Amino acid sequence: VRPADFAYDLPEASIAQVPLDDRPSARLLVDIGDGIHHQTVYDLPALVGPGDVIVINDTRVLPARLHLTRATGGAVEVLLVERLAGTTTSETWEALVRPSRRITPGTVLQPESGLEVTVGEDLGEGRRLVRLDALDGVPAALDRYGEMPLPPYLSTVLDDPDRYQTVYANRPASAAAPTAGLHLTDYILDACRASGAGIERLELVVGLDTFR
Structure with a gap:
C-alpha cells in the first residue's frame, strides 16, 4: 500500500x-x-x-505557532511539533522553523519579554531542535504568545x-x-x-x- x-x-x-x-x-x-x-x-x-x-x-491542540523576532529584527515563525524533554520552565522541542536556513544554531528568538526560544540543531526539511525558556512556565508562555496552528488546507x-x-x-x-x-x-x-x-x-x- x-x-x-x-x-x-x-x-x-x-x-x-x-x-x-x-x-x-x-x-x-x-x-x-x-x-x-x-x-x-x-x-x-x-x-x-x-x-x-x-x-x-x-x-x-497546543497554541504551538509562535511569531518571533531575531535581534536584528527579522521575523521568524516557529511551529512546535513534538516535545522531546524538559521541565516546567525549560523545554526542548522538534519544530518547523521558517526561514530555517538563515538561522544559525544558538540564535535566540523572542516575541516579547517572558519567553526565549533558542534554535539548535538542523534536522533537515525545515525541522530544528529548539529550546523554550520561560520563568513563568512554558505552558503559560505558549498560552500568552502562541497561536492555534491550522493545517495548510x-x-x-x-x-x-x-x-x-x-x-x-x-x-x-x-x-x-x-x-x-x-x-x-x-x-x-x-x-x-x-x-x-x-x-x-x-x-x-x-x-x-x-x-x-
Whole structure:
C-alpha cells in the first residue's frame, strides 16, 4: 500500500474553513449495506447499538505557532511539533522553523519579554531542535504568545480557538486537531451510550505530517 493509493481530487471550495457552530449538523456519509445515505452527525446515535464501539482521540491542540523576532529584527515563525524533554520552565522541542536556513544554531528568538526560544540543531526539511525558556512556565508562555496552528488546507483564523478543539480534549500535545471529532458533542456521545454503544478514549498526538 502506497500513500498515492489514497490520493484523490478535492476542490478547495469543498473544504470547510471553519467548524460549524452547531457541531452535529455536519454531514455524515453512511454506508451500512443498503446503499449510501447522506445524513448528519445528529443521526449517529440511531446508527449504533450494542456491540459497537466509538473510539475518540482526546488529544488537545497546543497554541504551538509562535511569531518571533531575531535581534536584528527579522521575523521568524516557529511551529512546535513534538516535545522531546524538559521541565516546567525549560523545554526542548522538534519544530518547523521558517526561514530555517538563515538561522544559525544558538540564535535566540523572542516575541516579547517572558519567553526565549533558542534554535539548535538542523534536522533537515525545515525541522530544528529548539529550546523554550520561560520563568513563568512554558505552558503559560505558549498560552500568552502562541497561536492555534491550522493545517495548510485551512485559511480562516478562528476568533474562538476552542472551536478548533474537541469537546473531550484533554492533555495539550498536538499541533493540529483530530478534525473528525470536532462534530461530536456530549449530547451525541451520551445518546450513543444510551443506544448501547461503547465509548473508548485514546490519545493519538497529531504532529508534523499534517503540515507536509
